[in-house]
Structures are given as C-alpha cells and as structure tokens.
Amino acid sequence: MADDARRSEVPDDGCCERWSRRDFVRSLGAGLLGASVPGLGLPGAAWAGSGKDESTPGRSAAAETAVARFYKSLTKPQREAICFPFDHKLRSVVKNNWSIVKPAIRDMDKEQKALCREIMKGLTSEEGHERFMRQMKDDSPGGFEAYHVAVFGEPESEKPFEWVLTGRHDTLRVDGNSVAGAAFGGPIFYGHAADGHDTEDPKHTNNVWWPQAEAANMIFSTLDDKQRKQALMEDAEADDADTIRLKGGSLPSTGLSIATLDGQQKQMTRKLIDTMLAIFREGDAEEVRQCLDASGGVDSLRLTFFKEDDLGDDGIWDIWKLEGPAFSWYFRGAPHVHAWLNVARRA
Template sequence: MARFDDRKSETPADCEGFSRRDFVRTLGAGVLGASVPWIGLPAWAADAKPSKDRPSPSDLSETAVARFYKTLNKTQRETICFPFDHNLRTVVKNNWSIVKPTIKDLDKEQQALCREIMKNLCSEEGYERFMKQMKDDSGGFNAYHVAVFGEPETDKPFEWVLTGRHDTLRVDGDSVAGSAFGGPIFYGHAAGGRDEEDAKHTANVWWHQGELANDIFKTLDDKQKARALVDDAEDDDQKTISLKGAKLPPTGLAIADLDGQQKAMTTKLVDAMLRMFREVDAAEVRHCLEAAGGVDKLRITFFKEGDIDDDGVWDIWKLEGPAFSWYFRGSPHVHAWLNVARPA
C-alpha cells in the first residue's frame, strides 16, 4: 500500500470535544448514562470462555495492557483508571478526551506500551492508516488519551480505551460478552487537516470504504435505487448505531433482495472495514454477523444529504442489521460509527 502524505491538521469546530472536566461536570446530571446500548455483560459474569473467534486476555494487545497497568504509579491510577462498570467506559464519541493526560504525558516506557497495544490492535495496513489519520487530525499518536477500566493484571474484567479526535477504540480481552470490539467504536479522518474535503476525498484513509459502498449503488436498478436512497441523513451521533434487533426498521434496501454478485460486493465492503483490525476482532465480527443471519439480514441505505458537489456519489450511507450497525458519514469529512454484537 502506498505511503500516506503526512501533513499536520487543524482542529475544526464541527467535531465534538469531551474533556475530563466535562465528565466531572456532567456525571451528576446523568449525561453519560445515555451511552450506546449493546448486548452483553462482563464475560466473567456470563461464564463465557474465550474462543478463537473472539479476543482473550492472552492476546498480544491484552497482555500489553496488563504490563501497561502494572507500570502506573498511584497518581496515574487515580487519574486514568476506573472501575470496570464505570459509565465512562461505555461512551463513544467522535472527538473527546476520556481523561485529561495525553499519551505524551506518560513516561517513555508507558508510551511505548500504548503504541504496542495500538499496533497489535490493528492489521499492518490498519496501523499505517490510523497513524496517518492521527498525524493529520491531532499531530500524532502521542496526542491521544488512554484510560483503563477494571484490573487487567488479574482474572477480572478489564478494558483499555483510546480516545481523541476521530477515534474511540477498545481492547478488552472479551471482557464484555456478546459485544465485538468490547463495545461501539468510532474512527474518522479529516484528510490533510481539511474540514471540508473535496468530492473525491483526496488522501482520506477511509474513503476506499465509501467507494466500495457506491460501487454497490451503481449496480442497482432504478426501483432498487429508489428504495435505497433517502433524503435526510441520520444524526452524527452515538444513538444512530443503537442495535435494534427484531425492531430493525425497513429503511433502505434489503441485501436479501440483491443478486449473488451484489451480496458478494456487500461482503467485500464489510471485509474492507475489518481488514484494518487484528484478525481476532475481525473474526468476532464475522461470527456475530453470521449468528444474526449473515449479510442477508442487513439493509443498506444511502442519503442524499451531504452529497459533496452534488455528484451523485453518496458520501453518507449506512449498513445495518439486527445486531450490526455501521454508519459512514463522509461529509464534510469521514466519521464512521460501528456497533456489532452477538444476538442475545
């Protein structure tokens, strides 16, 4: 894969911030309680055992989290560590600081461990894309924030969460039973620091996913296009990826109504997203998806709103099923929300 252009970005006002001060101020008002629901309790509570189709505490990222946790002194633990059942763990946002300190504020060993965790959380291609995105959006990986929930050096549930501009990513060793990635995640990119990207999303590390989605739209006949295309986009918000189960609305076009080639293109689209993560997380998503009926149970929707340059290449779209919700907003730049679970 070609190397990406490393240009430092600005911090536009469209992306919502969330500081530790905001957290302290809003917790009493119950704001954080309105996090995205997903299926699952701590795996220990559910008596679930790790398997090959989901992470385990012995995986590379998870063991690095345990080593990172052991290096934290008392002051650091008071600042970035929380009980596993803390409300803050379930939050997903497009731009927020889960804790005030950045990775840069940690010592050199701890910085290296955070990078090791991140590197093992991704595929080789995904790591390169994330590093390019973080460089553009915030000046680099060390500008991001990490928090630890639970006790990763024990047999109790835990989760490591990374946040910052255009990222909410997790490592949990399957501590949250029934939930891929340990809960909803977010990734995005404002290529080259441009808040408003051009219609081709030049240099955006995630737009290849948008191109694949639009390739599916091009194969639809007129009646299918009419069903798949709606006027108003959904909110750029965590609530958009709440899992609806049997109450999934009949919005958009059912993948079950497509032909074999189009279904294969849908699988290719999902694979393009999964290819940026480590194989064990990708395997868990595939397992969750198959358990909920596979791609035939998904629906794809394209939105006229936000069509950059009115070129008919749909920048905003959604792929959703009973236990799968992927909302891709490519306008004015890419925001992608993802929530996947195993059916209850």
C-alpha cells in the same frame, strides 16, 4: 498543561466534540450521559469467562498482554488519573472527539508511551496501523501521543478489563474478550479529516477511510432503478452515537434489503464488510463475522444511501449505512469522514 490550553491544540472542525474528564464528572452529576445508552456498550455487560470464543482476542493476545504490562507500569497517581472499575459508566461512552481522561499519552514516561504504541499496533492490522497513524497525524498536533487512554478493571488478574483510546476521530478498545457478545468490546468510532481539511474535496483525496465508501458505492452502481429508489433517502441520520443503537426486531424497513440482491451483489456486500474489517486485527474481524452470523448473516442487513451532503453533487454518496438487527455501521463522508460502528451477537 492546563485543560483549556490542551484543548486548544485540537483543531475545531465545527462538528467534533471535545470532552474532558472534568466535563464527564460534571455531566454525570447532571445525569447527562447521552452517549452511554442501551445497546451502545452495555456498562454492566457480563464477563465472558470460560464461555468466550477462543478464536476472538483473549487475554493472551498481543495487545492484551501489552495492556497488562502497561497497567503494571502505572504509578499510584497515574492509576488515580486514568484507571476505573470495569463497570464504570465512562467505559461505554463513544464519541467522535473527546478526552476520556485529562492526561495524554505524551504525559507518560518513555516505556509507557512505547507500550501504548504496542497496544495500538496489536489492535490493528499492518495496513490499518499505517492508516490510523496517518489519520492521527493529520487530526491532532502531536499525532498518536496527543491521544488519551484509560483502563477499566484489572488487566493483571483474571477479572474483566478494557483499555480505551480516545481523541479526535477515535474511540477504540482492547478488552481481552471481557464483554460477552460484543465485538471490539463495545461500540467504536474512527474518522479522518484528510490533510487537516475540515471540508474535503468530492474525491476525498488522501482520506485513509474513503476506500470503504468506494466499495459501498460500487454496490449502488449495480442497482437497477427500483433498487436505487429503495436504497436512497433524502435526509441523513444524526452524526452521533445514538444512530448506532442496536434495534433488534425493531429494525426499520427503510433502505435496501441485502436479501433481495443477487449472488454477485451479496458478495460485494461481504467485500464491503471485509474492506472495513481489513484495518483491524484478524481476531476482532473474525468476532464481527461471528456476531453477524449469529444475528442473521449478510441477508439480515439493509443498505441505505443518503442524498444529503453529496459533495460535488456527483452522485457518489458520501453518507451511507449498513444495518442489521445487531449490526450498525454508519459512514458519514461529509464534510469529512466519521464512521460509527456497533456489532453484537444480539441486540
């Protein structure tokens, strides 16, 4: 299928970018890798090797072993189309809607499609898998098989590797703990336009990720007037990968410091993080917790809500951000959900 024809099958929501491999090659030649920036995946990140934490997903995890079998199944033409060296700059890119390579999962044979589904199931929790499948069905004609996957490195060897899935409202990774100190193997993105609606109703009916925003707004409801003034800003940050660049010691003092909250509110913040992590496999969730602990824990985070694009003008904030020195999670619920996430042991 021609690239332009394939792209036409993806709904144009006015804010979600498409990016084919052809576009990538063109932009690379022009020096315009805007989404591959320092603090966003580290294209040359070191192989974790024998120093990796065994509690995080390693090469023997279910998703990783399925990646190795998937890689082995690829023909030479397929490898030429979707496989790259591990240190290729394309691996670190994160976008809200793009084709990392031209072939889609639907272009593969029956065994390869099944392996991609096995990998996807392995990188999520049971609940998360159901939610991702609903999201993909709503967001792309053909659902899961309309998405694209690429392989970096050599999954069959002891060398580092990463499997990346992209498409409308997803950039997800499986890396066997190949990227040292980076949760998920680098920054990720997930989103949803519920029931295919570009602009959702204020309650975000049927949006699979909106429970995360409900948990954040529960925290806001417990704040006093002074805390609300500190937590609430007028203008939202840009809806792009740069907003989750890890800031380290340069983290701004905007937003509300979690360290200033009482014990119950801090526990609600932990619950908020757990709500987000519940969609992923436990190994990745545990790695996020370890990274957060290594960079200062929950007390190092700042929570910010934004008045901009408050759907329904109901004071239930659609856009908010939880950020620390090496933790950045930006949730935009307007006009529908976009969620950017980047977590490491240090910036």
